[in-house]
Amino acid sequence: MLLSAGVLKVIVASPTLSQGLNLSAAVLLVPYLVRSGELVSGEEFANVAGRAGRAFVDTEGLIVHVIFDKPVRRLRTWKTLVQSIKARSLKSGLIQVVAEIIQRLAREGVLGRADAMEYLANAREAWTSEAEQPDAAEGGEAGDAEGDGAIDEEPLSQLVERLDATVFGLVEALDADSEDLPALLDEALSGSLWARQIAREVAGSDALQKSIIEARARLIWRHTTPAARKGHFAMGVGLEAGLAIDAMSDELEALIDRADLAALAGDVDELSDSLAGLAQRLLVVRPFVPDKRNALPHDWRDLLHKWVSGADVEEIGTDRMRTIEDAFMYRLVWALEAVRTRRISLGWESETVAGGGAAVLEAGVPRMRMAMLIRAGLPSRRAAMRAIEDCEPTFVTPDEMRTWVAGEEVEALSEGGDWPTAETAAVWSRFRESILGERIEAWSTEIWKRALDLPGGKAPLPPGIYRIEIDAALAQTWLVTPDFQRVARFKKSIRDRLPSVWMGRLLPGSTVVEATRWGRSKATWPRADI
Numbered sequence: 001m002l003l004s005a006g007v008l009k010v011i012v013a014s015p016t017l018s019q020g021l022n023l024s025a026a027v028l029l030v031p032y033l034v035r036s037g038e039l040v041s042g043e044e045f046a047n048v049a050g051r052a053g054r055a056f057v058d059t060e061g062l063i064v065h066v067i068f069d070k071p072v073r074r075l076r077t078w079k080t081l082v083q084s085i086k087a088r089s090l091k092s093g094l095i096q097v098v099a100e101i102i103q104r105l106a107r108e109g110v111l112g113r114a115d116a117m118e119y120l121a122n123a124r125e126a127w128t129s130e131a132e133q134p135d136a137a138e139g140g141e142a143g144d145a146e147g148d149g150a151i152d153e154e155p156l157s158q159l160v161e162r163l164d165a166t167v168f169g170l171v172e173a174l175d176a177d178s179e180d181l182p183a184l185l186d187e188a189l190s191g192s193l194w195a196r197q198i199a200r201e202v203a204g205s206d207a208l209q210k211s212i213i214e215a216r217a218r219l220i221w222r223h224t225t226p227a228a229r230k231g232h233f234a235m236g237v238g239l240e241a242g243l244a245i246d247a248m249s250d251e252l253e254a255l256i257d258r259a260d261l262a263a264l265a266g267d268v269d270e271l272s273d274s275l276a277g278l279a280q281r282l283l284v285v286r287p288f289v290p291d292k293r294n295a296l297p298h299d300w301r302d303l304l305h306k307w308v309s310g311a312d313v314e315e316i317g318t319d320r321m322r323t324i325e326d327a328f329m330y331r332l333v334w335a336l337e338a339v340r341t342r343r344i345s346l347g348w349e350s351e352t353v354a355g356g357g358a359a360v361l362e363a364g365v366p367r368m369r370m371a372m373l374i375r376a377g378l379p380s381r382r383a384a385m386r387a388i389e390d391c392e393p394t395f396v397t398p399d400e401m402r403t404w405v406a407g408e409e410v411e412a413l414s415e416g417g418d419w420p421t422a423e424t425a426a427v428w429s430r431f432r433e434s435i436l437g438e439r440i441e442a443w444s445t446e447i448w449k450r451a452l453d454l455p456g457g458k459a460p461l462p463p464g465i466y467r468i469e470i471d472a473a474l475a476q477t478w479l480v481t482p483d484f485q486r487v488a489r490f491k492k493s494i495r496d497r498l499p500s501v502w503m504g505r506l507l508p509g510s511t512v513v514e515a516t517r518w519g520r521s522k523a524t525w526p527r528a529d530i
Contacts, residue, residue: 028063028064029063029064029066030063030064030065030066031065031066031068033065033074033077033078033081039077039081040081045081064501065078079484082483082484083483083484094166094192094193094194094209094213095194095197095198095201095209097159097162097163097166098163098209098212098213099205099209100154100159101156101159101160101163101212102208102209102212104129104156104159105120105126105127105212108129108130110126117211117214117215120212120215120216120219121214121215121216121218121219121222122218122219122222123219124219124223124239124240127156127157127160127216127219128156128157129155129156129157132155132156132157157240157286158286158287160216160238160239160240161237161238161240161241161286161287162238163212163213163216163238164216164220164232164237164238164239165236165238166213167213167216167217167220168229168232168233170184170185170188170189170213170217171184171185171188171217172188174226174229174230174233175226175229178218178221178222181214181217181218181221182214185210185213185214185217186210189210194209219239220239223239223243224239224242224243227346228242228243228246230345230346231245231246231342231345231346232342233345234338234341234342234344234345235338235339235341235342236338237287237338238286238287240286241285241286241287241288244285245282245285245338245339245342248281249339249342251277251281252278252281252282252339253339253343255274255275255277255278255281256274256278256336256339256340256357257352258270258273258274258357259271259274259275259278259336259356259357259358259361260350260352260353260354260355260356260357260368261352261356262274262357263356263357263359263360263366263367263368263371264352264353264356264367264368265367266366266367268305268308268309268366269305271308271357271360271366272301272304272305272308272309274357275304275308275332275357275361276301276304276305278332278335278336278357279296279300279304279327279328279332282332282335282336282339283296283327283331283332283335285335288331288332288334288335289331290323290326290327290331291326293322294322294323294325294326294327295323296323296327297320297323300323300327303316303320303323303324304328307324307328307361307364308360308361308364308365308366309366310364310365310366310370310381310382310385312382324364328361329361329362329364332361333358333361333362336357336358336361337355337358340354340355340358353368353396356368356371359371359372359375363375363381363384364381365381365384365385366385367385367388368396369388369393369395369396369401370384370385370387370388371384372395372398372401373387373388373401373431376398376401376431376435377431377434377435378427378428378431379427379431380424380427380428382420382421382423382424383420383421383424383427383428383431384420386419386420386421386424387410387419387420387428390413390419390420391404391409391410391413402435405432405435405436406435406436410432414428414429414432441520441521442520443518443519443520444518444519444520444522445516445517445518446516446517446522446523447514447515447516447517448514448515448517448525449512449513449514449515450490450491450492450512450513450515450525450527450528451490451491451511451512451513451528452479452488452489452490452491452511452512452513453488453489453490453491454488454511460508460509460510460511461479461487461488461506461511462506463506463507463508463509463510464505464506465482465503465504465505466479466480466481466482466487466503466504466505466506466513467479467480467481467482467484467502467503467504468480468494468502468503468504468513468515469484469486469502470493470494470496470502471493475493476489476490476493477489477490477492477493477494477525478490479504479506479513490513490528491528492525492526492527492528493525494523494524494525495523495524495525496517496519496523496524497519497520497521497522497523498519498520499519499520500517500518500519500520500523501517501518501519502515502516502517503515503516504516
């Protein structure tokens, strides 16, 4: 596996890395660059990159592309995608979102009020549109959420959800007092893409946009506690969804625990019943409402039962699989993981194995251990179910699963050539070979200080964070800008063993780079005379 770090403008490191770098946001891992067989667009890629930093504020952040095979071609594709960002004039997502919200609020007559900003800062209904009501039948049946009167433009409620995500991303101190919000927002927006681009907009745009952002932040603080804000931020949802989940959190957590225990035991009826209870409550809450084209049918409970019992696609019906994929495998799993993340953020620790209900729902099998085999790379639900049913193993961790796959019982069964079933023996054999061929090595951190080979008289490079690129064919190592431009060669080259991730830090006026490597094994980097 090869990890290629692509940095857009400003590096943003994970909490572990940030201890030494004085950075705070998360690294975003990108395993795939295509969707439905097509390379993602530059605009979408820039938006994804921005999620590693502050939502909708910048197109900046540290994203790492995970490459499992064909490294030369995949690295070339990655570089092409990163370069495409430079060729586009992207407008701050925050400017666009807030500008659209301003238009909608003006249309609704909210901004025409003399007390508009106070109204927005105190009343949740001020941020709603009559044309979109009711958006979801609160407390109703899942599948009834999307009506026939949907509007063509992006709903105001969805725009507001995105603004909420921005507020949570900007105000890192979620326990701050409401009176401190203006100063915190000013500090967060200072120097951002929003600040640079809003200065070129119509005079007064910046003040109006800031007022809208501040009003929304004040509303969020008014209706939440620090603990609630922490939970909403962990879930990645807006105020309305967060409050809805808060209100039924006890019910949701009890149902999730039931589903997790049923997934361990393989109790299909209990599993289906608890997941149906979760679907009824969560699939009517934005952003978990299924797409209208994939709205749940009247017999969705029966469909859910068939799916988690492991029924064949032929029995379920290929025409119904899109509904299963969107509503159950995607949105309901997303909702369950969001609720679980909320619990963890508030200090909860599971007394059993957590996440089993979401795992079996995603995989379409009745037991968590079956789902673990599928998640580990076994491409057959039938093989996973039969293997677990025949052997009844007790593993609960990936390491225990690998030990079981490598064990004598599974080896003897596999040698027959017709297990788990005659039709799935070949895929099982390939899966087992891949599991047995894996070498699990811990990653370590190494730090060097190495000199650049700069021509005499050349001015020092700008300080900051850079990429380090190894050209094995030419036995050269380069200091590279975030957008893959080589700026200086090191005096000596690295001899590295993949996988690894490299980063260089250059101090003002220096020609010596502090290089950090995270990876397996060790690298060799001879010292040069400065």
